[in-house]
Amino acid sequence: MSIVPHPFDPLSAQEIELAVSIVKKAHSDVRFHVVNLHEPRKAEMTAWLANRGSRRPKRVAEVVVQSPTGTVYEGLVDLETPKLDKWVQKDGVQPVITPEELASVEHGIRTDPKVIEQCVISGIPAEDMHKVYSDPWTISYDERFGTDRRLQQALLYYRPDIDNCQYQYPLDFCPIWDPLKEKVIAIDIPKVRRPVVKSPAVDYHHLAIQRQGGYRTDLKPIQITQPQGVSFEFSGTGREIEWQNWKFHIGFNYREGIVFNNITFNDKGTVRPIFYRMSIAEMVVPYGNPEYPHHRKHAFDLGEYGAGYLTNSLSLGCDCKGAIYYLDADFPTLSGQVRKVKNAICIHEEDNGILFKHTDFRDGSTIVTRARKLIVQQIFTAANYEYAIAWTFHQDGTIQPDIKLTGILNTYVMHEGEDTMGYGTEVKKGTVAHNHQHLFCLRINPNLDGQNNSVVMVDAERSPAPVGSPDNYYGNAFTARRTRLETTAQAMTDYDGTTGRTWDIVNEKKINSQSGKPVSYKLVSREVPGLLAKPGSLVWKRAGFARHTVHVTKYRDDQLWVAGDHVPQTSGEPTKGITEWIGDGTESITNTDIVLWHTFGITHFPSPEDFPIMPAEPITLLLRPRHFFTCNPAMDVPPSYSITPSQVAAKGKGALDATDRISKLANDTCGSTCRL
16 A cells, blocks of 8 residues: 655655656656655645644646757646646746756767867877866856856866876866757866876875875774664654654755754643744855856855755765664656665764753762754765755754765866965965855744744843943943844844844744743854855855845745746846845735745865865854743753752662763773772
8 A cells, every 4th residue: 555645745756757757748858857846835734734634735746847949847747636737938047957967068078179179288188088077067157158058167177097086187278068969169268278287196085095004093993872773753654753852854855955844842742833844945155266267166056956966875884873764865867767866864863962960069969961962964965065964953952954064175277386366275286276155045934833923133232331330330231132123124134243143033922931031943153154255246146145144034835945946047137036035125024924044154265184185064053942941841851860969968869870881981990999
């Protein structure tokens, strides 16, 4: 008997095949860029969540296809009837770039006579073209070609030996590739030519390390075991998870990757809604070298390529350690077949240090409780970079999105002794890594005890009363200044480190019985560099979401893509996505169904320590309950050790001792006399 999918479940392989067959029957000769779940309308879905015995929302697939001539169509397929419900031609846009399109560029580049000619000029023999590698990027936007013609730019590298890292040997010119015609249509050549630097290789794989003297030998094994199994469980179709009072649905799509829906917390028997939907909705990586054609380097890795399409198949014991639960992902190919990514998501628990502790200095009574966290993770590779996206759920009601950046820097070639002009760092002689930023956009549709929410900006500030005055005689007073964001224009706000600025998502109609304040979740995020590209620049126009740390809009079902529905080759004119939705900025965003968009990330000035492969650099932020619970919601987590003053007086009788007996003293040379 087949399992009826949860309305939030991604399309199964069978559903993708059905949608493809219906589209092909009506429009035979098309290439499939998107076959994805068309998410149920929120009003319909909310009604079903409240009464799961009612009729569940229909299963609908959204499709984006391209004809052989490049015409783009969007459609909706009713999978239950089944039938094609919608079919619309979209002019002047380019859909997401698929893995097959990316893979096709390299072979085409190697066989093009003009590319071969430029490689010879760069110092690569014609017979070595099999050693030339290409990172295919969308062309960003180029005024020569506009948006009607689908194009990619090929960032070229030389790999003298098959085991070398090609990013240490960048080439100085850039072919432009037409994936529909499968040919090079232009080559961008810099004014100053720089031949490839054929210096000794610096590689990161095991063969290279062994030649350099081998790996460290002083690491002892760390074993992670859960002999009684994991503490989480799945229900329904296997995508709704329950863990430590949390319950939520884990979705996955081609663009955002992991998507969470209907996040709730069981507060002493009352299941309380917190967030309706949460995901990383977009990101942009602007590079800082203005020399042509480097100015085109600002990748929208989600909107242009898709965090789902680029996701890795995760390996047990490598990407994920311990007792791991995996979820697979199914995607369409250009031809309409199904591509399965095994182990696209890994889910596991980790020890998380101390949850809380207190020792009374008077009598030695103490309690220490260790924390555990649940991690839901994916890793995707965008050409040279890897992004490990780990969503961490804590026992105290905190949600912590964590991102680790690793992989390899994007590089370009320089003459020996040439001035980088400060736009990059020479990470290896003749090889320069760009200054760049990684800016992510978190999309949060809150549901704090109901859909009608507001956002309040909170700043720590000194009391305005002068020292010596009756209100601040000793000068030590400070308070939290709270500013309710009333309109979409007012909500365009930026981080202020001098005030430790945070943002509270609040339900003003639900008051905490202890504090008398509205229930809320606080956004705590301090890694929030501003977009460094100047106003009016190409990336500034295209990445409107990155102009401010926070935007707030009124919820609408189809406003998911903050940089626009179709991102490749957009010019930013007219504006798409968040700036289009905000409009004149007068729409009210108080006590209503809202979406908070938060841009965060890092500015990266590379160094030799980041090359030839980059140690993981972490970025983190917190969504913390504030006035949501009446007390610490994690006090019922079993402690490792707890003894009260009366039990101390009774020589420890009755103390709760669940100390980890596996733990031991390191390098114990004195036996039990060293132990307490």
